[in-house]
Amino acid sequence: MSILLDSSTKVIVQGITGREGGFHTEQMQVLGTKVVGGTSPGKGGTSHLGVPVFNTMADAVEATGANASGIFVPAPFAADAIMEAAAAGITLIVCITEGIPIQDMIRVKDFLRGYPGARLIGANCPGLITPGQAKIGIIPQRITAPGFVGMVSRSGTLTYEVGSALSAAGMGQSTIVGIGGDPVLGMTFSDVVELFEKDPATTHLVLIGEIGGSDEERAAELLARGSRLKAVAFISGRTAPEGKRMGHAGAIISGNRGTAKSKEEAFRKAGVAVAETTDEIVGLLR
């Protein structure tokens, strides 16, 4: 079992003919991901990497019955690609693209309210992987192993590092979800934790957060209400310099939330073990 993604998920790659899109599609196929097609405006009717290419997402979904997409298009076009996927009926949208303007993402979030069945992961994220079954995004398969640990993270390379350590210690993963580091993004820690909570195959949980925002605090509040998962959290950035702030608007809305200290305290209060370094995570999870 897993969350969000398994070997039966039908995936369209948006931007499949691009360099990044093509490279990662191949990696996804190596793992066995059911990539059923791709989009690239103007190249509809051709085929690439053994799958059909469509001009639009509506065409792609109609022809393939896809229910998930991975987005590798450049930042100026990525917000539109997300909305196009949702409008075409895709229910799992994974946006890898980095550098999307925040106002674009705010409009995307509002647009997605009209598509309650659509879940967005990212943007600016490594995507997700269900080891041994499928992946959408760029998480290297070799750092993973099938198992029982659910992982949710805001960081890419840190996820790979912790994934490697867990796999080496014989602690495989049910699903690893990289939710991304942007200030305005799709699924939150809490959204993902809720899914792990309902997944019988997941018994352990690793949360990798960082300073800024209060998604970690909210996840901690959720876990504090009762959880069957044995959880460990790690927060990076406890010594990062405070942003040279201007204006008061940010401080008015965030107050004291968002610091590493606030996040760690919230997790401890929820009965979640807090790792001081990534090296400690495996030991605390045992």
Next chain:
Amino acid sequence: MKLLEYQAKEVLASLGIAIPPGMIARSADEAGAAFSKFGPVAVKAQVPVGGRGKAGGIKLAKTADEARRAAEQIIGMDIKGFKVPLVYCEAALDIDREIYLGFTVDRDARANILMLSAKGGMDIEQVAEESPDAIARLYPNPWRGPLDFELAQLVYDADLGDLARPLMVLMKKLYRAIPDSDALTAEINPLVVTKSGDVIAGDAKLEIDDNAAWRHKELEQRYGSVLEGDPYEAEAKKRGLTYVSLDGDIGIVGNGAGLCMSTLDLVQRAGGRAANFCDIGGGAKAEVVENALAVILMNPKVKGVLINVFGGITRGDEVAKGIVTARDNLKMKLPLVVRMSGTREEEGREILRQNGIEPGASAWEAAKKIVEFVSSPLVGRSGPKGRGGAG
């Protein structure tokens, strides 16, 4: 990009918002000229950071001499790490009331928020803490912007009903900074109501989303070059790298923001202080590592470097070869500790060892090692002799 006050006010003026008459001055003479033009002026340091008033960066001048002296004192002053390049001399206002008005991104709500309060001025954060109800809030629809009735509700919620018309018009104008300029923050604090009843922007803060720079080239061209900023950060930007200057003596190269931040945490935990860090992004390609190392070494405060990379797509042996080549090309003599993980990490470590670079067994071990090297009295700018810059 954070605009300076006078730049932000130029943008506000272009949106039709009233600002006090003013001019920039780069010298005492220019400040004197501003006085002759406007009479009594506020001489204000132009830095992209809050708290300049408390730091002595704002002075009222009632005579030409006072204006000259104020400019002399303020220009070149250091405010929270920023050297003041120029002052803005602005006609003093006849203040009756001060209001707070600001748009910003509420990242937890994934939305823009508009805030309005009758309690404007410096202590707005205290207001937020002690009486949050004194700040009225609105989340405008990001596609169509705030509607009249929503703004009216906001004005009455803020107990500013007597100013409903001018405030509603003003808020609609300020909102344009969001769709038109990709503003992340657009704040007027204080928004001054003068004794004659005019509503004027007393101060202005405007931050433009760097991710959207490609659709606002005119702003970058007009305002991007005024502030000198950190020369290393500028160089890193040219090379397409994310670089942050800090005040310690250990240089850090990592790939990915999370990994960089956790490396900083480890160095501090080991008793060291980072001089800077450079995030080379998700990969670990040889030329990118060399670029990053070159920028890190420009800072003369750096006494040793810690490289912490996860080889994602790039294999460990390739990463190691890249690091060795970079060190040799840059003729680097400082202590260097490398911690790498990923595919073929053992082969990578062997390559490092063969080239006199001792790899760290874990990120924590590597952090302790570089701190030890840098704290050692034997380590100077030229590094320990005969060690080949080994870590």
